[in-house]
Amino acid sequence: MITIPGTLPKRLPFPELPGFISPEEKEEYQQRIKQRLIKENAVLIAHYYTDTAVQSLAEQTGGFVGDSLEMARFGRDHKAETLVIAGVKFMGESAKILTPDKRVLMPTLEATCSLDISCPEKEFTEFCTAHPDRTVVVYANTSAAVKARADWVVTSSIAVKVVAFLADEGQKIIWAPDHHLGRYVQRDTGADMISWQGNCVVHDEFKYEELMALKKTNPDAAVFVHPESPEPVIDLADFVGSTSQIINACRTSNKKRFIVATDKGIFFKMQQAVPDKELMIAPTSSETATCRSCARCPWMQLNDLKSVSEVFDTSGNEVFVDQNIIKKALVPLNKMFAFMNS
Numbered sequence: 001m002i003t004i005p006g007t008l009p010k011r012l013p014f015p016e017l018p019g020f021i022s023p024e025e026k027e028e029y030q031q032r033i034k035q036r037l038i039k040e041n042a043v044l045i046a047h048y049y050t051d052t053a054v055q056s057l058a059e060q061t062g063g064f065v066g067d068s069l070e071m072a073r074f075g076r077d078h079k080a081e082t083l084v085i086a087g088v089k090f091m092g093e094s095a096k097i098l099t100p101d102k103r104v105l106m107p108t109l110e111a112t113c114s115l116d117i118s119c120p121e122k123e124f125t126e127f128c129t130a131h132p133d134r135t136v137v138v139y140a141n142t143s144a145a146v147k148a149r150a151d152w153v154v155t156s157s158i159a160v161k162v163v164a165f166l167a168d169e170g171q172k173i174i175w176a177p178d179h180h181l182g183r184y185v186q187r188d189t190g191a192d193m194i195s196w197q198g199n200c201v202v203h204d205e206f207k208y209e210e211l212m213a214l215k216k217t218n219p220d221a222a223v224f225v226h227p228e229s230p231e232p233v234i235d236l237a238d239f240v241g242s243t244s245q246i247i248n249a250c251r252t253s254n255k256k257r258f259i260v261a262t263d264k265g266i267f268f269k270m271q272q273a274v275p276d277k278e279l280m281i282a283p284t285s286s287e288t289a290t291c292r293s294c295a296r297c298p299w300m301q302l303n304d305l306k307s308v309s310e311v312f313d314t315s316g317n318e319v320f321v322d323q324n325i326i327k328k329a330l331v332p333l334n335k336m337f338a339f340m341n342s
């Protein structure tokens with residue numbers, strides 16, 4: 001697989017993380033959120049990587065916790081007039097594209113994603129234009145404008161299936177933006193792919209040597225890995241899959257102990273699914289560690305109880321997407337949903 005030079009800035013704009021919330025504040029924020037959700041005819045939809053208290057509240061209030069694809073579908077099909085998306089910006093944008101008539105709010109629009117940052121629309125369009133013979137497949141972790149330029153949008157749960165289908169049809173592919181996921185998909189499908197060079201700052205930090213060592217001291221534990229991780233880490237996996245697929249595989253596995261290479265936030269729903277099993281996070285640090293995330297996405301962490309409690313009173317946190325971009329981005333997004341139902 002040919003790759004192109006990456007465009008991820010050397011210094012990423014990591015946000016300042018939220019402060020400590022006392023038990024009294026926690027109680028107050030929870031009550032306020034519950035009341036406001038009812039008053040505003042709103043539903044709270046949270047990603048697995050957000051604060052545990054936010055995930056728990058989404059469940060308690062009739063909302064939803066899930067992966068990026070399930071969040072988009074839940075928001076699209078729910079009757080609430082307002083969707084409160086606790087996640088990162090591309091998730092809010094996907095919700096708006098799928099339901100343009102709904103009000104979509106996020107605790108903060110600063111919650112972005114290193115994959116989205118790595119793939120600016122202008123450079124990506126130039127790249128696509130330079131390869132007009134290739135079908136453009138983009139990961140959901142991209143801006144609405146990049147999706148609008150794509151032929152297909154996929155999430156990690158169906159990337160392999162879609163690319164295998166396209167490769168069977170003899171199509172050559174441009175893949176963006178995660179190069180680890182791109183390599184994983186290419187290896188599995190044998191597709192003719194050229195890949196953008198983005199990466200996820202969380203999964204990119206999982207370390208091969210340290211995982212090997214942890215495996216050796218825990219030979220009974222199965223290793224479950226998200227495909228945004230580096231290739232050597234993926235090679236040590238007993239199972240590779242998206243967030244929801246990892247939880248399901250853990251539920252159906254006959255193993256009792258797991259080493260998991262994805263954001264630690266997933267442990268809340270995973271432990272609910274397998275209360276009698278033991279979960280360990282895969283190692284992120286080594287002697288050469290540059291880890292700023294250490295298995296916690298810095299942007300997902302902006303979604304805490306305080307920011308969610310202020311979501312209706314904050315200005316500048318409603319998601320808007322240009323009508324023309326919505327029209328274009330809907331095409332590959334709907335293609336993905338149709339593919340899943342086929």
Ligand code: 13P
Nearest residue numbers: 067068069155156242243
């Ligand atoms: P999922 O599509 O598995 O929810 O993953 C989204 C994400 O941001 C992974 O880092």
Ligand code: SF4
Nearest residue numbers: 113114200201202297
């Ligand atoms: Fe993006 Fe990685 Fe954070 Fe997921 S975990 S939102 S891919 S930076």
